Amino acid sequence: MKLFPVRGGIHPDYRKERTSEGAIVALPLPKALYLPLQQHIGAPAEPVVKAGDAVKKGQLLAKGAGAVSAPTHAPTSGIISAITEVAAPHPSGLAQLTIVLQPDGKDEWAELPAALDPSTASPEDIRARVAECGIVGMGGATFPSAVKLGLGTQKPIETLLLNGAECEPYLTCDDRVMREYAAEVVDGARIMARALGAAKIVVGIETNKPAALAAMTEAAKTFADVEVVGVPVQYPMGSERHLVQAITGLETPARKLTADLGVVVHNVGTARAVHDAVRFGRPLIARVVTVSGGAVAKPQNLEVPLGTLVSELVAFCGGLTEPPRRIVNGGPMMGQPLPSLDVPVIKGTCGILALTAVETNEQPVGPCIRCGTCVTICPCGLVPVEMASYIRKDNLEAAATAGVTDCVSCGSCSYICPSHIPLVHYFNYAKGALAAQGREQRKQDKTKELVEIHNDRVEKLAQAKREAAAAKKAAAAAAAAAQVETPQ
């Protein structure tokens, strides 16, 4: 298949070999599971159980609230011990409402919804099942998948692009899933394509995963509508817009979706989850997590019940051999730092990395020497050096004009900067500040509108009063005039 060039990009040290050759290992059930109500983008789920309830594996614990939300299910059978605030897997370490489940060790399944036959099920039924099973984007974005599968109802979708690029260093969970569950992934993709009304499926896999490419090609060979494509090893190839460009040659316009071009992108892990949900009625209650990094004794891929504490994963992998400089949730390029190991694995947790100081290679920040490498490698065609200098002066307006809101925070510029300037940190700050400004502006506009309406109403009342007074006066004057006239 002819591929298309993508601008910029970098070739980081991938360090995938540490975990890519071992099979996925199922993590034993931990003592407690912590299931946050917010494991996805959108409104938090609403609990339907209370402390003390006995639940079975796969039973609904919290239901989705609103159009963009996702439910949460019990990863095993047990007792709900509390619904309380627990530290979230987020850099802030702030607490969020979480359902705490004590497993009873029986791992008894609840009654699951009946299997659907994908060849006869309607797209609506498939989407309803995906929503019911709490499936979200498992590449880390955690956008509710059913909403994304509904894009076919708004726009004609030609292609489902299955993202197996896995361009982040260290991470191999998608690689292993494609190798070990290729048939399931292909089946899930075909179900998703049906929900979308897409006639064609393309699976994009970076060529540094030859075994996954082979397994997926083998699994797809009986289906004429599925094509498996090796894409260049070039970070950030897994970025939705860039992968679409590499495979279709289409460039998604700013502020539009790939769906506007007739392409919807889903992660391979999501496809596997959809397969389980549609074929077996199983909700999303576990996921594969890459546990790696130089400080981990035995790096490997684990199949983890959602809600397991990160510390349990690390302990299962032989613990830490040295104090890590950073604990990262996700990949080293775009992942989030974690304040501690006592936070749960959620639906979007694709990796847990304990990185040593040597691996993070953090150096004191030096002055920019304008080498221009950040400009050359920016996959979004931005000028990071210029945006950073605006943001340093807090000139957010100029930074916005320079395109900071188009930045995908892929981290390529920070990675390559010889002066170790944390460019993405600047950009994330600016994006946050600009969003806050936007909210404030909308609030002010709304207030202004309300004040104007109020003033209008007051003015109208005053006007009416004046008119009434004038009319009264005129009437009085007329009456007086009439009285004066009468004696004559």
Place this chain on the structure above:
Amino acid sequence: MMTYTDKSGPFTHAATSVSKTMNTVLLALVPATLFDIWLFGWPALFLFAITIGACMGAEALCLNWAGKPLKPTLCDGSAALTGWLLAMSLPPWAPWWIAVLGAVFAIPLAKHVFGGLGQNVFNPAMVARVALLVSFPVQMTLFVLPHPMFATGSPGFMEALSITFGTGTLDSMSAASALGFIKTELSRGVPVAESIKQVPSLMDLASGVRIGSMGETSAVLVLLGGLVLLARRIISWHIPVTVLGTLFIMGTLFNAVDPTRFTPGWFHLMSGATFLGAFFIATDYVTSPVSKQGQLVYGIGIGLLTWVIRTFAGYPEGMAFAVLLMNSLTPIIDQHFRPRMFGRTRKGQPLPLKGE
């Protein structure tokens, strides 16, 4: 357990650093420099050492004065590189005070008044060279014939000390560089086509056994260093190719029109500091545009200005002036020549959807 959440990712970093970049550039200059020191003997070595030493000293003083830490900036090789390039643009037997004064122009005046590393608008080494050339035209244009080290007739160690630090015996040995010779002959009414036959042959220009400042001789070794920088991806082709290409095209074109008045393209490439300028001076990160498009414009500008100054102005060599003039345009070039943003038109509007 204590981990850090003070900044956003990435949490891995390429093995790049400012000092690594600077050191690669210095290494690329080594072959040409060694050759030049051999070619012009002990005085050249002294001048070279004094220039770099003075630049490092000036950098240390400025950093100290500004209350900045000495070690990171002094050790990253940027001041040494400035000194190195300045030394290569001086007549090899220039007196010590030329070197020291040059360092004063380059480091405090051209670099630190703007805020130090990365902040200067003009290339420090070229500011120093031009300031010296304008202030001390005699000392800056006294070139000697090659006096290879240890050869008979070349100054020994003690004699060299007196050349660099004393009054010296330069007057009797002064000569003109190829560019200067042709300019003088032309002003005397000798057509270029005649005078060019008397300058060293192309081979001699290439091998570098000829008159000139250190960076003007050994064109081939400088080119080699430039190719190393290209191969190590310290620089990209955009600036050198446009500088050399423009200079060559302008020379060839005008020489074809009037060979008595204009020197040919190959002569422009092989004489003066063309290669040093194209690969090492014009490519200075700090003072050149950051985008590839901008670099093309900048390189064409330097090539064009160099040709204009060499051909029409009073100075035989125009590279330093051309670089400084284009340095002043760098901020404007950066504003107007930028990559197209993903999903947007050149003007920054979102790309139209098909059928829109």
